[in-house]
Every structure is written in structure tokens, then in C-alpha cells.
Amino acid sequence: MIISKSFSKLTEFWKKLNFLDSTTHYLYRQKRDISIYIVAAIYKHLITKYTLQKYTSNFRSCGAGMILKNFAVIEGCDGSGTTTQAKLLENKLKSKENQKTAGFSAAEPKAKYSLIPYFVTCEPTQGPVGTLIRRILKREIPAEKETLARLFSADRAEHLYGPEGIVTRCNQGELVVSDRYTPSSLVYQGLECGRELPELLNSAFPYPELLVYIDLDSEAAIGRIGKRKEQREIYDHLEFQSRVRSAYLELLPFYEEAGVRVLCLDGTKEPSELALEIWNEVGKMPIMNK
Ligand code: TYD
Secondary structure (H helix, E strand, O other): OHHHHHHHHHHHHHHHHHHHHHHHHHHHHOOOOHHHHHHHHHHHHHHHHHHHHHHHHHHHOOOOOOEEEEEEEEEEOOOOOHHHHHHHHHHHHHOHHHEEEEOOOOOOOOOEEEEOOEEEEEOOOOOHHHHHHHHHHOOOOOOOHHHHHHHHHHHHHHHHHOOOOHHHHHHOOOEEEEEOOHHHHHHHHHHHHOOHHHHHHHOOOOEEEEEEEEEOOHHHHHHHHHHOOOOOOOOOOHHHHHHHHHHHHHHHHHHHHOOOEEEEEEOOOOHHHHHHHHHHHHOOOHHHHO
């Protein structure tokens, strides 16, 4: 209803602008006044830009340059333990420690407990695009580096804005934790295709509220990957992983500057110790203190 009303207003306004445009064009052709033509053209350009921006941000409700509240991501090179930490965090969120009291009063002395709603997820996702990506990473299907960069961002768009997506969940008051997000694309695809393409493909996505980075040197990372029984993926080699680490360290200040809380952890620590550090930081998010 509101959308169709504002759309008809927009169309009306557009017609008026077009009328103004053709009138000024006529005046210009008549050599009456060139300045009014220039002013009207600039005016029309600005209005178009403004309305398009407004429409896009309404549609997305959360996009470029915005921090998505209640959203935390875990990042690091391959083998740094992002998946292990996402699982440990999920266990904590399931446990009693995540229970908050509600309805505690003199009339109702017995505290009622409720869980803070949460959702732990990952990228590449389990969806169709994510599944295709995993097959490419395992070299089962060939793809150009640029194609892969585009697939990662398509998978992310679905992850964010699809049904039951991250944005909907966060806006409804759920804590969402993702094992990898935009920093992975900026780092991995940045190294593969140059910075421009992944920056462009990810520029419309919101920032997380919290970014946990698990730092690990490439030798240790490759050692851990080697112990896994799974099939090796395209990025699992020493030289690439050492570039991944440097790229992460270079990238983190940009997220900090954008207002994201960044927690940098020492990946050589015991998983349980890291899990505690992450839990303490997640505990500082406003959603955990409501
Ligand atoms: P992941 O399943 O997290 O791997 P691991 O559990 O071994 O850390 O991610 C798969 C790979 O995909 C990993 O090498 C990082 C890479 N990746 C990108 O290159 N770009 C991206 O945008 C994402 C999300 C992951």
C-alpha cells in the first residue's frame, strides 16, 4: 500500500520533471536561456540519484556502509579454526550460560528462563550456490577465478536477503554468527583477482557488528590442514595461506574504521581458551544484555 502510493507519487513527480526537461530544452533550442536548461538538468540528475538511493536502501533495509546489529562473524585463514570456534560458540549459546531471567518479581518469585535467540551459519552456505562453490573448491568443476568471486557474492546475497536470511533474523532480534563473510572474499578473491572486483561485488553488503579474527601463521595452518582426512581444496597451500594472513592483517583496520568491533585472537591457543575469549566478547553485544 505504502509502496504503491509512493510509487504513484514518484511517477507523477517524474512526469513533471520530464515536462520541465522538455520545456527547458525547447527554451534552449529557442536560444532564450541556456542557464535554466543547465540548472534543470542538474536538478533532474540529483533527484534521480536521490530517489534511486532511497528506493534501494528501503528495499534492502540494510546495505552498504551500514552495520548490521546482532551480527557477528568469525574469520581466519584455512586451518585457523573458524569452524571449530563457530561450533563451540553455538554450544555456549545452547547452554545454560545463555539463559536470561525473565518475569522475576515479588509476585512471581520463581525466575523463568528464556534463551537468547541465535542462529549459527557459514559461508559458503549449504544452499545451491554454496554447494556449487564447494565443488569448485574441490576441483570437481572448473571455473574462472572471477566466476568464483561472483558466485561467493551471489551466495552471500541469498544468505543475507533470502527467506529466513541473516538480515531478517538480525532485525527480528536474533543473534546471528557466521563462519566467514565479506572479509573472506576481500582477502581470498582479492588475492586471486585483484581488489577491485571483490570490493565491487561486496560493496552493497552490510558490515557485521563484531568481527572475530583468528590469527595463525601459515606453517601451522598448513600443518593442521594436512592432518585432516578431507580432500584438499584449491587454496590449501603454504604460499597462498601466508598471503592470506598478510591480507587479513592489512584489511582489519578498515573494518575498525567503519565502526566494526574487531577482536584479534592468537590461533595457537587451545580451542577452549579461544572459545572463552569469543564468548566474553559476544557477551558485550547489546543483544546479550537486553
Ligand atoms: P571453509 O569451509 O570455511 O573452509 P575451512 O573450514 O577449511 O576454513 O571455507 C572454504 C574455503 O572458501 C576457504 O578456503 C575460504 C574460501 N572462501 C573464499 O575464498 N571466499 C569467500 O568469500 C568465502 C566465504 C570463503
